[in-house]
Amino acid sequence: MTKAVSVRGITKRYGKFVALDDVSLDIEQGEFLSLLGPSGAGKTTILRMIAGFDRPDTGEIRIMDRNIVDLPSHKRPVNTVFQDYALFPHMSVADNVAYGLRQDRVRGEDRRIRVREALDMVEMTSMAHRRPDELSGGQQQRVALARALVKRPSILLLDEPLGALDRRLRQQMQIELKTLQRETGIAFVLVTHDQDEALAMSDRIVVTRHGRIEQAGTPSDLYDYPRTAFVADFMGSQNFLFGKLDKANKALTTRDGVTLYADRIEDVAGPEALAAVRPENTIITMDEPSPALNRVRGRVIQAMHMGNTMEYVVDLPSGAEVFSRQSRKHATDIPIGSEIWLAWDRADTAIFPLDDEINETTKRSHKTMREPA
Amino acid sequence: MSQVSPLSRKWLPLLPAVSWWAFFFLASLLAIIVYSFGVKTPLTALNPVSFDDPSLSNYREAFSSVYIRVFWITLKTAGIGTIACLMMAFPVAYVLATRVSKHWRSWLLFVIIFPYWVSFLLRTFAWRIILAPEGAFSEALQGLGIISAPLGILDTQMAVQMGIIYNYLPVAILPIFVALERIDPALRQASADVGANRVTTFFRITLPLATPGLIGAGVLTFILAAGDYVVPAILGGARGLMIGRLIALQILEAQNLPLGAAMAVVLIAALLATGAIAGLALIVLNWLNRKFQGASI
Amino acid sequence: MQRDIIGILLKAWMILIIGFLFIPILVVVLYSFNDGRVLFIWEGFSTFWYGAVFDNHRILSALDVSVRSALINVAISVVLGTVAGVAIARHQGVWSKPFLFLIGLVLVTPELVSAIGQVIWFNQIGMSNGVTRLAVGHSLFNTALVAIVVKARAEGISDTLEEAAGDLGAPPYRSFLQITLPLMLPAVIAGALLSFTYSFDNVIISLFVQRPGASSLPVYILSSFKAGLRGDVAAVVVMALGITVILIAVAAILLRRGSKKVNVL
Numbered sequence: 001m002t003k004a005v006s007v008r009g010i011t012k013r014y015g016k017f018v019a020l021d022d023v024s025l026d027i028e029q030g031e032f033l034s035l036l037g038p039s040g041a042g043k044t045t046i047l048r049m050i051a052g053f054d055r056p057d058t059g060e061i062r063i064m065d066r067n068i069v070d071l072p073s074h075k076r077p078v079n080t081v082f083q084d085y086a087l088f089p090h091m092s093v094a095d096n097v098a099y100g101l102r103q104d105r106v107r108g109e110d111r112r113i114r115v116r117e118a119l120d121m122v123e124m125t126s127m128a129h130r131r132p133d134e135l136s137g138g139q140q141q142r143v144a145l146a147r148a149l150v151k152r153p154s155i156l157l158l159d160e161p162l163g164a165l166d167r168r169l170r171q172q173m174q175i176e177l178k179t180l181q182r183e184t185g186i187a188f189v190l191v192t193h194d195q196d197e198a199l200a201m202s203d204r205i206v207v208t209r210h211g212r213i214e215q216a217g218t219p220s221d222l223y224d225y226p227r228t229a230f231v232a233d234f235m236g237s238q239n240f241l242f243g244k245l246d247k248a249n250k251a252l253t254t255r256d257g258v259t260l261y262a263d264r265i266e267d268v269a270g271p272e273a274l275a276a277v278r279p280e281n282t283i284i285t286m287d288e289p290s291p292a293l294n295r296v297r298g299r300v301i302q303a304m305h306m307g308n309t310m311e312y313v314v315d316l317p318s319g320a321e322v323f324s325r326q327s328r329k330h331a332t333d334i335p336i337g338s339e340i341w342l343a344w345d346r347a348d349t350a351i352f353p354l355d356d357e358i359n360e361t362t363k364r365s366h367k368t369m370r371e372p373a
Numbered sequence: 374m375s376q377v378s379p380l381s382r383k384w385l386p387l388l389p390a391v392s393w394w395a396f397f398f399l400a401s402l403l404a405i406i407v408y409s410f411g412v413k414t415p416l417t418a419l420n421p422v423s424f425d426d427p428s429l430s431n432y433r434e435a436f437s438s439v440y441i442r443v444f445w446i447t448l449k450t451a452g453i454g455t456i457a458c459l460m461m462a463f464p465v466a467y468v469l470a471t472r473v474s475k476h477w478r479s480w481l482l483f484v485i486i487f488p489y490w491v492s493f494l495l496r497t498f499a500w501r502i503i504l505a506p507e508g509a510f511s512e513a514l515q516g517l518g519i520i521s522a523p524l525g526i527l528d529t530q531m532a533v534q535m536g537i538i539y540n541y542l543p544v545a546i547l548p549i550f551v552a553l554e555r556i557d558p559a560l561r562q563a564s565a566d567v568g569a570n571r572v573t574t575f576f577r578i579t580l581p582l583a584t585p586g587l588i589g590a591g592v593l594t595f596i597l598a599a600g601d602y603v604v605p606a607i608l609g610g611a612r613g614l615m616i617g618r619l620i621a622l623q624i625l626e627a628q629n630l631p632l633g634a635a636m637a638v639v640l641i642a643a644l645l646a647t648g649a650i651a652g653l654a655l656i657v658l659n660w661l662n663r664k665f666q667g668a669s670i
Numbered sequence: 671m672q673r674d675i676i677g678i679l680l681k682a683w684m685i686l687i688i689g690f691l692f693i694p695i696l697v698v699v700l701y702s703f704n705d706g707r708v709l710f711i712w713e714g715f716s717t718f719w720y721g722a723v724f725d726n727h728r729i730l731s732a733l734d735v736s737v738r739s740a741l742i743n744v745a746i747s748v749v750l751g752t753v754a755g756v757a758i759a760r761h762q763g764v765w766s767k768p769f770l771f772l773i774g775l776v777l778v779t780p781e782l783v784s785a786i787g788q789v790i791w792f793n794q795i796g797m798s799n800g801v802t803r804l805a806v807g808h809s810l811f812n813t814a815l816v817a818i819v820v821k822a823r824a825e826g827i828s829d830t831l832e833e834a835a836g837d838l839g840a841p842p843y844r845s846f847l848q849i850t851l852p853l854m855l856p857a858v859i860a861g862a863l864l865s866f867t868y869s870f871d872n873v874i875i876s877l878f879v880q881r882p883g884a885s886s887l888p889v890y891i892l893s894s895f896k897a898g899l900r901g902d903v904a905a906v907v908v909m910a911l912g913i914t915v916i917l918i919a920v921a922a923i924l925l926r927r928g929s930k931k932v933n934v935l
Contacts, residue, residue, distance in 0.1 A: 053833050073836040074845075086834035090852050099848075100838030151838065384765045386757035390750040390813055391772065398776055398810045401787030408790050421793075465687050468680045481684075488691045490914055492871045494888050495907040499694030501899065502701050505710035542691065571676075593778075600780030603873050607895060617782050617874075624878065630790055637786045644780070 002065045004029045004155050004187040005050055010059030012045055012211075019045045020056070021211040027155065027189060032181050034190045034198035036234070037208035043191045046208070047157050050189065051080050064154055074103070079148035080157040084164070085140045087132035093143050094119070094128040100151045118150035121180065138169045145177075149184065156181075158190045162197060174200050195235050199223065207231050227266050229274050229352035238276050239322045242360040245273040245351065252351055255318040260294045262349040274352045274360070279325040281348035284312065284334060289343035298322065300338045310334075314342055320360055409635035413628070422630055431635035440619065440636065444643060447616040450530065451598035452647075454537035455545075458594050459587060461538070462545035466586075467579075469546075470553035471561075482550070489543040497536055497607045504532060504608075528610025536604035541597055545590045552586020553579070581662075588655065592648065599644060616640055699911070702904035709899045719901030720909070729906055732890035739804035739886060740869035746809040747865045751816025752858050756850060758817070759824035760832075776814040784810065785878035792879055800884025807879045808869040815868065816861035823857030824850075867914055 005027040012020040020042045027033050035043035048054040049061060052073030061069050068076055079100070087096050097115045106114065119125040122142035132140055141161060148156055158177075162170045178201050181188045192198050198205050199219045206216040207230075215222060215231045226232035229240060241260065243252040245268060252275045253259045260275045277294070289295045302313035306325070310333055314322045322342055326334075334340065352358075409431055411422040434440070465485070469478055488496065503510050506523035514520045526532050556579060564574040602617035609615070616636065624633035702720070706713030723729055758769055788807050797803055831853070835845035851858075876886040885893070887910065894903050 051833075051837060053836075072841070073833070074839045074841050078837070080834070080837045082830050082834055084828055084830060086828060086830040088831060088834070088849055099835070099840075103839030103844070147838065383757065383761035384763060386753045387765065387769055390754040390817065391769065393746075393750055393813060394772060394776060394810065397788070397791070397806055398784065401784065401791035402779070404791040404794060405783070405787045461687060464680055465684045468684045472677055472680060481688075484688060485691065488695060490867055490918070491695055491911055492888070492907055492914075494871070494873060494891050495698050495911060496694055498895070498899070498904070498907065499698045502697050502710040503694060507708075508710045509712055539690070539694065542687070596778055596780055600782040602782055602877070603892070606892070620782060620786065621877070624786060624789065633786055634790065637783045640780070641783060 001029060003027060004064065006062040008060040010049060010056035010061065012054065012056050018211050023213060025206060025213065027187055029187055030185045032188045032201055032203045034192055034202040034205045035208060036192055036195060036198040036205050038193055041208040042211040043208045044159060047159055047189065047191050051078055051157050052076050077153055078155045078157060079151050079153040080159065081144045081148050081161045083160045085144040087140055087143055089132055092129050092131055093124060096143055097147045097150050100147060114150055118146040121149065122146045137165050138173065141165065141173060153186065155187045155189060158188060160191055177201060207234060229276065229355040229358040232276050232350065232352060233358055237279055237323065239279060240274045240276050240358060240360050241320060242274060245271055255320065256296065256316050258296050260349060261346045262351045263347045265351045266353060268351065268353045270354065272354060274354060274358065276350045276352060277344050277348055279311065279323040282324040282342050282344045284324055284326060285341045285343060289341050293343040293345060294349055295341055295343040298340060298342055300334055300336050300340060303334065303336055405634045405637050408631050409638050411631040413631050421628065431631045434632055435635045435639050443614050443616050443619055446614060447599055448643060448647065450534055450537060450615060451595050454534060454541065454598045455591050455595045457538045458542050458545035459591055461542060462549055462590065466546050466549035466553055469550050485546055486543055493540065493603055496540055497604055500532065500536055500608055501527065527608065528612060530613045532608040533605050533613040533615065536608045537598045537601065540604060541594045544597060545594045548589040548593065549583060549586045552583045556582045595647065596644060698904055699908050702901065702908040704901055709901055709904055719905040722902040723905050726902055728890060729902065732885050732887040735801060735884050736870055736887040739801045739808065740866050742805035743808040743812060743869045744862050744865045746805065747812035747816050748858060748862045751813045751861060752820050755817040755820030756824045756854065759821045760829055773814045773817055776810060781874040785875045788875065789878040798881065800881035803879045803881060804876055804886055807875045808872055812865035812868055815864055819861040819864065820854060820857045823854055827853050863917055870910065
């Protein structure tokens, strides 16, 4: 099947800063794809190049199998929902939605019907005569959506569209966006730095970092099988323990001298690596756990109430810290200062190569922390 | 056929304005400098100015004692006018920025700027009516016994000074207001919160942060005042001289363009020199201030 | 208690200053209705001098010169200033700083100095039409003024609006006409008004660059003052003031209604 968008080897430099470094990426028709990454990772640049606001230095972008790199934005079959919505302040909601049709010379009754349909779709028909500054953030968001969708683009680009909304509204809009995407069958490309948002809505997620694609896959792939410490860390919280690697036994010996076993080892080059486990996969016990499990001894130094869970910070003898999340349904709260065992399954353990930006979780974890020489 | 990328043509819309200024404005500034080295020819000559023998004679004349005296009077009048404007303007700008509600603020600002929209001539003429020796104000003062003879301010340097202050006061208020309004009110509250009294807060927080606005207002007022022609022409009579009048006299009546041009160059130089001295004073002041603050640590 | 006293004193000072700024203007308005031969000696109320204005050919001809040159000046400065102001607000480049410096230079150069330069240069290049000389002379300052006003407004309008227009299929010229220009209109109108009043009231540039027989109104007033101040001059100044006030009011109403009209659509 023809790809909705096919990006081949695009590179973009701003002076010495490399915004995109030889990025290739396919977007299927009717797919909900998220570009996820921290700010400056290049995700917005990719979006702006598909939209036609920026031009790659090298490489090719094909939309429905047609090279569009030289096409100005107003000739591309792509529409965008902007981060600040970019509604025209001097036009009513209806005129905003009609604007794109007017450019295509859609006239009279035809235009009226399509504007009406688009507004119905986002449930904004009753506000058709208002001006953007009379709408709430969520309503402006819907108008921006209607304005882009009324053109029936083959791809809809969304640049952090929910960033300005409060949490409750954001969750509601996530559901609506997802529903809308399924109903229209249009490929949605969402740029976001919020992993929860990406996980909730996407068919596929592309994680970008330093202008490159770090990993691409379904939400479950990325969450369950991250290939690098960076992706593991970005997709929900993660504990990292530094240690010496025993590749043959899929084992890592921490600075506390404890050996941890993992079912999964990613491509590690050096003799040292990071073992990772998610806080929700650990359990805290007072009694010594089974040796079949990975286990460490430590002291609870902090406890945080998170509603239905408790989050504990456990101090290991080496100074490393491990976060542990315990459901309050099954466990009693543990007092600060308790000496406890932390245990987790091998299947929940992964071993990653070292990473410049990912450190062992410690009291000084924001500083670069390496094994003392 | 080479297609220039649209990115590299983003300066294109500036081109018309820049060309306009280059041909009419920059060229005319250049013309002043060129003419200032020329020589005025007899009225019968084809060209009013000769460049056959470029000389510094115009500058020699511009620096003769008569002109130097008027230059000095001009700088003094503009300087006193600037300081008076700043002193009168600051409290007004302060009230507007800190003690007035948003709604009132925009109205009051409009009211204060409004006189500046009114014809400069009208505003200056007004003082001839007010200060007229036979006028109502003069008679009222005499009736009250405040003065014993009719008002004699008109056609003196004092009238010029008054006119300057009056005309440029709105110009001084605006930049100070803008600077004061930008100061986050939380800064003053924070200062009070850590125990500073109102006077300390004013001198240690508000005033230093408003300094750029004060300097801007001062420079603007000074430049406008020093180059003024209308006020001395209307209110100064024979005794109220400023350099603007002398230059106008050379160009409009004596038809001596080269001398007028040389005097204009000297005026610009004098303004730049004053600016440099003010800048230097500010640096010294800053240095002293820092030293003083260092001592309190 | 202390705060109240300081606050009251400060506000009293502000009222005093506002009075100081307005009293001279009110005095001229009042004395333009003076019946007397000598302007500053009050003889009684009359509108005599307002009638006299229209019998004075020189005033009418000066008014004609002033209006024509002011309008030409507005046309030049609004077109050049708007285009440049939008461009400088939208795109940064190596040219930005020199351009802003040039604007600054035009704005701070003492009027007297640019007036001298202009009279020399205009004579040199043989520009002899009086109205043109006035219009061009005034347009130099006003182009910078309009550019600054427009730039400030353009910076307040998110440039994603133009991207959005392009995204929805509008080519650049249409996005300028349909999106940028309507949003810039208040600034452009304000710029045009400022440009007109500057030109209409300007004395110094006009005095230097004027040609015999094509005096602008302010120059005529200045010269008639030298011949002895009469009531018709006060009357004409007050009428000019009236025109200025009406222009500002009309613009304010237009702008307000303009925004409401969009609202109803």
